[in-house]
Amino acid sequence: MTPARAVLIGVSLIAAQDATWVFEELVREFCNVEIAAIAVERIQGYADLEPEADEETRPEVQLEQDWPQHGVVEFQDFSVAYRPGLPLVLRDVTLSTFPGEKVAIVGRTGSGKSSLSQSLFRIMEANTGRIVIDGRNLASLGLQDVRSRITILPQDAFIFDGSVRENVDPLNTASDSEIWAALDAAQLKEVVQNLPDKLEEPIKGVLSAGQIFMLQKN
């Protein structure tokens, strides 16, 4: 091989190496631009979302501290759709319960049972009609009051990835004795007392599915 040829081969190899590096960088940058564009799209999506109703109940409504006192739930000609433009999933529903009554809602799949319970939390707002609990039209209340004073127990028990304490009292508003009383009501006091870190013990892997359900119930 002549020296000139050897130099030519060397230069070609170095150039080829550089070319793959350039392609690699190009692909990497292309992916970065794509990720950034998706992030902007998501932010734009959130910015375009219509805000929910007011969080706080207006003072002139004068909501009682202990509302709902009796648990009388009334749906009055209540109709709701998931989004504007979608068909109604509940149409002119009228029903009322007695205080403390246990009511089972049954119906075929897709008939609107979950939608009915979600409406109690104003996840969707009424198209027509209203829901009244203990004399209060839910639409007249702030979302914070509606959602904090009613409880829903989902079929799938849900726990946070934290300690027993964080799961019993996620808002950190209860005293230790209140937390122990809640655990007692859920028949879990003894179980938690036997844990090495008691209330501070990470809850994952400690309780069974049934015990988690009992915890949520109480």
Ligand SMILES: Nc1ncnc2c1ncn2[C@@H]1O[C@H](COP(=O)(O)OP(=O)(O)OP(=O)(O)O)[C@@H](O)[C@H]1O
């Ligand atoms: N997030 C959603 N967006 C749009 N439509 C929905 C949504 N969730 C449910 N629907 C529609 O609302 C209707 C009622 O659904 P819903 O979940 O209330 O029924 P369900 O009675 O709880 O059914 P299942 O017994 O299967 O739980 C269905 O036609 C369903 O397609």
Ligand SMILES: [Mg+2]
């Ligand atoms: Mg359902």
